[in-house]
Amino acid sequence: MAILDLRQRTGYLFLAVLLGHVILISAQVNSKSGVPVLETAVFGVFAEVQRGTSAIVSGLSRVWSGYVGLRSVGAENDVLRRRLAETEIALQEQRALADRSRGFEQLLELRNRTSLRTTGAEIIAAGATPDFRTVTIDKGTRQGLRTDMAVIAPAGVVGRVIVPSGNAAKVQLLIDRNAAAGAVIERRESRAQGVIVGTGDDRLRMEYVSEIADIVVGDSVVTSGIDGIYPKGFLIGRVEVVEKTGPAYKQILVRPAVDFSSLEEVLVVMTPHAGREAGAEQSP
Numbered sequence: 001m002a003i004l005d006l007r008q009r010t011g012y013l014f015l016a017v018l019l020g021h022v023i024l025i026s027a028q029v030n031s032k033s034g035v036p037v038l039e040t041a042v043f044g045v046f047a048e049v050q051r052g053t054s055a056i057v058s059g060l061s062r063v064w065s066g067y068v069g070l071r072s073v074g075a076e077n078d079v080l081r082r083r084l085a086e087t088e089i090a091l092q093e094q095r096a097l098a099d100r101s102r103g104f105e106q107l108l109e110l111r112n113r114t115s116l117r118t119t120g121a122e123i124i125a126a127g128a129t130p131d132f133r134t135v136t137i138d139k140g141t142r143q144g145l146r147t148d149m150a151v152i153a154p155a156g157v158v159g160r161v162i163v164p165s166g167n168a169a170k171v172q173l174l175i176d177r178n179a180a181a182g183a184v185i186e187r188r189e190s191r192a193q194g195v196i197v198g199t200g201d202d203r204l205r206m207e208y209v210s211e212i213a214d215i216v217v218g219d220s221v222v223t224s225g226i227d228g229i230y231p232k233g234f235l236i237g238r239v240e241v242v243e244k245t246g247p248a249y250k251q252i253l254v255r256p257a258v259d260f261s262s263l264e265e266v267l268v269v270m271t272p273h274a275g276r277e278a279g280a281e282q283s284p
Helices: 002-028 037-113 274-282
Strands: 118-126 134-137 150-153 156-164 169-173 180-185 193-198 204-207 220-223 235-245 248-256 265-269
Touching: 134 156, 180 235, 204 235
Parallel strands: 156 235
Antiparallel strands: 118 134, 118 265, 134 169, 150 156, 150 265, 156 169, 180 193, 180 220, 193 204, 204 248, 220 235, 235 248
C-alpha cells in the first residue's frame, strides 16, 4: 500500500511539473497576432465566463424590469378603473338630474296648460302591499291639501288624496281596487259614459256602460267630471280589450295613461271642484 501511494504521488507530481512546463512555454510562445498563447487562452476562458455572467445579469434585469413594469401598469390600471367608476357615477348623477329636470319641466308645462290651481309634489313612498295601491307625497294640510283632491301627472290622472297630514299625504292610485272615477270616451262619435274602476294591477275596468254605446279598442278614455273629484277632460287611458256577450258589454279593459311604476312627481289640484263647492254650500 505504501508503494502504491508513493507511485500515485509521483504521478501527480509529474503531471503538475508537466502542466507547469506547458504553461511556461505558452507564456513564452506568441500567437500569430503577437499575443502570448497563455494570455489568449486565459482571455478566451474569462471571455466566455463574462459572456455567461452578462447574459444571466441581462436576463435578471429584464425579468426585474418586467416585474416593475407590470406593477406600474397594474397601478395605472387601478387608477384608471377608479377614475372610470367615478366617471360612471357622475354620469348617472347627471342622468338622474336630467330626468328629474325633464319631469319638472313636464309638470310646469301641464300647469301652464290648465286653468286649475295646482301645487307640485314629490312621491316619497309607495304602498307596502299590492292590495292597497297608494303612494305618499311630500305635501299635506300645511300646504293646503284636503281629502279628495285630485292628483294628476303630465301623462294623465294619478288618483286622489285620501289621508292628508301636516307635511305629507297618502294618495289612492286610480288602479287601486277601491278607486273609481267618472269616465267618458273622448271620441266624438261615441261619447259613451261609464265608471272607471281599479283592478289592483296595472289595468283599469270600465263599467256601467250602455249596451248601445260605441266603444272600440284604441279609444281614449277621459274624466267626465261627474264624480265631483276629478276635473273634466283629463286623460285616464286607452281601451285595450272590448268583450261583448250578446248586446251587452262583458268586459272593457283600459290601459292607464300613467306609468305608475316610474311616477316621481305629481300635481295636486287645489281648485275646488264645482260638485264639492255645491256640496259645501248646501251643508249646514
